[in-house]
Amino acid sequence: MSAPPETPKSRKVTVRTLARMRRGGEPIAMVTAYDYPGARLAERAGIDVVLVGDSLAMVVLGHENTLAVTLDEMLHHARAVRRGASTPLLVGDLPFLSYQAEVAEAVRSAGRFLQEAGMDAVKLEGGRRMAAQVEAIAGAGIPVMGHLGLTPQSVHALGGWRVQARSAGTARDLLDDALALERAGCFALVLESVPARLAELVTRRLSIPTIGIGAGAGTSGQVLVLHDLLGLFDRFTPKFARRYAELGREAVTALAAFRDDVRAGRFPTAEHAYEMSDESWAALAELLTEEGGAGTPATGPRRLAGRR
Ligand code: KIV
Numbered sequence: 381m382s383a384p385p386e387t388p389k390s391r392k393v394t395v396r397t398l399a400r401m402r403r404g405g406e407p408i409a410m411v412t413a414y415d416y417p418g419a420r421l422a423e424r425a426g427i428d429v430v431l432v433g434d435s436l437a438m439v440v441l442g443h444e445n446t447l448a449v450t451l452d453e454m455l456h457h458a459r460a461v462r463r464g465a466s467t468p469l470l471v472g473d474l475p476f477l478s479y480q481a482e483v484a485e486a487v488r489s490a491g492r493f494l495q496e497a498g499m500d501a502v503k504l505e506g507g508r509r510m511a512a513q514v515e516a517i518a519g520a521g522i523p524v525m526g527h528l529g530l531t532p533q534s535v536h537a538l539g540g541w542r543v544q545a546r547s548a549g550t551a552r553d554l555l556d557d558a559l560a561l562e563r564a565g566c567f568a569l570v571l572e573s574v575p576a577r578l579a580e581l582v583t584r585r586l587s588i589p590t591i592g593i594g595a596g597a598g599t600s601g602q603v604l605v606l607h608d609l610l611g612l613f614d615r616f617t618p619k620f621a622r623r624y625a626e627l628g629r630e631a632v633t634a635l636a637a638f639r640d641d642v643r644a645g646r647f648p649t650a651e652h653a654y655e656m657s658d659e660s661w662a663a664l665a666e667l668l669t670e671e672g673g674a675g676t677p678a679t680g681p682r683r684l685a686g687r688r
Pocket of ligand 1: 412432433434435436473527572593603605
């Protein structure tokens with residue numbers, strides 16, 4: 381098999397890099413990651429932005445929606461991501477109830493992502509009603525990414541996972557929200573599950589980059605959930621998610637092959653076992669004989685094999 385096409389970035393991606401990419405019409409590639417190996421993969425692939433998304437709650441922790449994940453859980457995963465990647469822009473997703481109730485709490489929660497987890501920026505959901513939070517967080521020197529359209533933390537208020545802003549009135553609202561977030565200081569904006577032509581219009585009206593997910597091809601960049609992209613989440617696949625690999629299926633095949641080898645005695649073989657010298661083995665036999673034991677068997681004990 382040929383080596384994977386690794387194209388790591390040579391320089392750290394910053395909010396200025398993204399602004400430049402937007403100005404130059406260079407598309408931005410963003411994925412989620414929740415742990416060290418996921419972050420390593422994203423970095424090695426040359427991904428521009430890694431989001432420690434609160435989708436963690438669903439694709440890693442097995443919850444029904446994103447509401448259950450706490451700030452402390454998010455920070456735990458963000459630290460692991462930080463250990464795995466340094467060149468992409470690292471964004472921590474502020475989870476439900478870590479920023480909505482009070483502006484001061486929003487600043488503290490955002491600050492923890494930078495101070496305790498080494499993130500470069502944070503993301504939050506909501507439009508004009510979150511403008512005060514965005515202004516305060518950005519005012520504290522913390523880059524903020526907005527998120528409009530289908531905002532999963534409001535899944536109950538939205539009445540389920542549905543495409544947003546399809547009517548003229550709701551589309552107008554979304555545009556006003558986007559403009560308000562830009563004015564409040566967001567450096568970028570995620571648009572999730574909105575009509576493609578609306579996302580394109582918003583992108584043209586804003587000067588900050590837009591990152592689409594289920595928002596068509598007219599945004600400044602695209603984001604996918606890592607587990608959707610790699611085929612690791614099988615509870616459902618949103619219409620907008622393209623699977624670039626079927627790692628879940630491959631993993632099950634690999635695990636079943638391991639199970640079969642263990643049952644058939646084909647694993648481990650000598651290749652995966654540790655040895656001890658004949659002299660040490662003979663010395664052990666002597667020791668055991670002196671102690672009145674039955675001595676050692678002719679071959680090494682099978683159970684020692686494979687331990688690291
Ligand atoms: O949590 C997440 O994964 C997200 C992306 C869908 C943008 O917010």
